[in-house]
Amino acid sequence: ILNVEQSPQSLHVQEGDSTNFTCSFPSSNFYALHWYRWETAKSPEALFVMTLNGDEKKKGRISATLNTKEGYSYLYIKGSQPEDSATYLCAFRGKLIFGQGTELSVKP
């Protein structure tokens, strides 16, 4: 059974703090790893799709790295802002197998 795990489950930081979350996935039969940002009452928003070992992607203050051999991806947020508060989901493969999400709360 394919399982995707995320840690931590929730995170509370102060505005300006940098933070990172982890997504662990099976290292065999890797195809792609997706990161999504999901605000309450909105659709999940695609952040990154990562396909190659060693991939690093960046969008503004958010970046992600990928290690397919050991089966993990890190999502980094530099200088967190209140508007970054959301649940961050990673998902594995084409038919997305989701982790349980990391709920980020940024206090001003």
Added chain:
Amino acid sequence: EPEVTQTPSHQVTQMGQEVILRCVPISNHLYFYWYRQILGQKVEFLVSFYNNEISEKSEIFDDQFSVERPDGSNFTLKIRSTKLEDSAMYFCASAGGVGTSVSYEQYFGPGTRLTVT
């Protein structure tokens, strides 16, 4: 900016009734998906659809479920005889382009909350 839309936003139905959840994917996308999230649980894959047929389905997607793309724009999920445990948020997603779907971002709709009483 193009977006995936879903209707209705909330559907309440009685156990045993049929429901149809509707989605309008982004117009030039080729891959379509349904996911669901039961309250407090992970988002779960139900089915993927490409080239007018199901390409993959999960063990959740049993004979009670079916999908259709009746007119080239709508993408529907039908549950024939709803059960209490079908109560969940159902998300439609679409992804674009020619070739493998795994590297395409999936764009999600806002979801339909299905409540089975």
